[in-house]
Amino acid sequence: MTSTAQASTEPQRDRERTRAEILDVATAEFAAAGYAGARVDEIAAATRTTKRMIYYYFENKKQLYMAVLQRAYMRIRDAEQDVDVAHLDPVTAVRRIAETTFDHHEAHPDFIRLVCVENIHRAEHLAELVQTVDLRTPVVHQLDVLLRRGREQGVFRPGCDAIDLHMMISSYCFFRVANRHTFGAIFDRDLVDPAERGHYRTMLGDMVVRFLAA
Amino acid sequence: MTSTAQASTEPQRDRERTRAEILDVATAEFAAAGYAGARVDEIAAATRTTKRMIYYYFENKKQLYMAVLQRAYMRIRDAEQDVDVAHLDPVTAVRRIAETTFDHHEAHPDFIRLVCVENIHRAEHLAELVQTVDLRTPVVHQLDVLLRRGREQGVFRPGCDAIDLHMMISSYCFFRVANRHTFGAIFDRDLVDPAERGHYRTMLGDMVVRFLAA
DNA sequence: TAACTAACGTACTAGTTCGTACATTACTGG
DNA sequence: CCAGTAATGTACGAACTAGTACGTTAGTTA
Structure with a gap:
């Protein structure tokens, strides 16, 4: 019924988990390549989800970058x-x-x-x-x-x-x-x-x- | 015979002048937008010459950037x-x-x-x-x-x-x-x-x- | 002055990259 | 349990961008 292996009750779809994972990967990518050098496709590929989800949660590349920036500053x-x-x-x-x-x-x-x-x-x-x-x-x-x-x-x-x-x-x-x-x-x-x-x-x-x- | 207005004896074609002008413009562009964000077309447009000349003198974008970098460090x-x-x-x-x-x-x-x-x-x-x-x-x-x-x-x-x-x-x-x-x-x-x-x-x-x- | 070459311009291509249309599936409330 | 919706995946398009094929002109040298 639920997912095969893993922690049994872990839901397959989790808004916050997916968002956070995208932000983690995007942080690394933007930090490594800069804004213009960062590739949305690369970010998507390094995630367990797809590019579609990046646009679903963050609208566009600029807003993704801004979300990354805000989280980084807030954490510090x-x-x-x-x-x-x-x-x-x-x-x-x-x-x-x-x-x-x-x-x-x-x-x-x-x-x-x-x-x-x-x-x-x-x-x-x-x-x-x-x-x-x-x-x-x-x-x-x-x-x-x-x-x-x-x-x-x-x-x-x-x-x-x-x-x-x-x-x-x-x-x-x-x-x-x-x-x-x-x-x-x-x-x-x-x-x-x-x-x-x-x-x-x-x-x-x-x-x-x-x-x-x- | 020679160019219409301008300083009469100024040659229309000058290897060093063209190279230097490209480097000047490229320096501003790379400094303003970063390596990935810089646009070869933008650099060309801000020059009195064309994109063709950039590739004629500098082979490719990377070598243009390196020429910019080297000149900047040497000047300092x-x-x-x-x-x-x-x-x-x-x-x-x-x-x-x-x-x-x-x-x-x-x-x-x-x-x-x-x-x-x-x-x-x-x-x-x-x-x-x-x-x-x-x-x-x-x-x-x-x-x-x-x-x-x-x-x-x-x-x-x-x-x-x-x-x-x-x-x-x-x-x-x-x-x-x-x-x-x-x-x-x-x-x-x-x-x-x-x-x-x-x-x-x-x-x-x-x-x-x-x-x-x- | 005529042939030659270095310097230059135009128009184009191949590949990349952001973004989306459309289809699908997991969860939830009644 | 079923209908509705939030979350997800696939496949694709439009625009941009580095780089080039090809043609032209200014200056130089024999």
Whole structure:
């Protein structure tokens, strides 16, 4: 009666499962080939369903891409929700946040690639998305609180706000992942070599803490 | 006899002029749309010549792209040749180099975009080019000399080499230009706002100098 | 000045790729 | 249990796009 093998009660037709599978595959494809380079047929082929279903759920290629982008940003935002640094002194806390950002970037190379792709397209899709969803990372708010506390305690100097600081931290983490191929080709150095991971992580922490020091 | 208007002796057919014009237009197109998104027909239409000539001089789309990439990297490399910091003390010199990198990135957004595009393609084209031409920026060698001098004088601490330092500086400069669209969409802040240029330039200098301080 | 060649233009083709018309089947409510 | 609908599969078309066959002209050299 129900499907042959597999988990007996698993239904053959499942809206959310199919949608999610398409999004998973599409994320990999768009991250690997860019928007124009991505092929709807390729995405369909890598799914257990067909191209027809992609258009059934996502209307067209552009909206599929936007769904991929939105989910990617929301996942990062949610993942960064639960970094708790309230109990730490400002200096240690800022270093901790920088390291967390470092870890996140390394753990989500597909997200990084999507951001690159989106910037090639001048963020036209993301600009549409932000009208509906708030995609700001909670990290910026945490940095803001820490910067204020640090200045009150006299351990941080003024001259940059939380967004500036977040930009500085992201720059470093982003470049290391996003540009590792060109950088590696030119300077013959692998920026994401596991053996050097600690070195680059410490370097980032030092950079941020020293920059902020009063 | 010769052409009607224009500069009288200007020949109508000029190998180098045509090649250069195609490369100029192709650079803009690849930077604007990525490799897959770029259209050979669009490039041809924006030229005073035809598509036939693109294939006449560059064989195919891939080689056209590689010619664009090579020229872009060589121009940056050559432009950075003439930064003279030999007469400055190490701290001032490093700040000067960081600022120069900052200026170069801002002045060449198309180059930045090409680097993004190339990383989407895992630098497969650049890896081929590097076998023929040396595309390393002279900045790294200058940084190397300065780091040594600074350590001898006791003003710089050990713990990072010239390539690491170059990565740190480039990260900041690169992110500001490359990701300004997504960053602007999310945080509603224009990283290349001319009014904030000085602020971000100073921030970079402080960041580097403080990081290196003994 | 006439023959030759490098540079150039036009019109077309083969293959790809997004998207859809139409047919079908699994689930669900009455 | 049966009718209706949501979900799915197949086969195809229209438009686009990289690349080319073929013809032409400007400049050069003997």
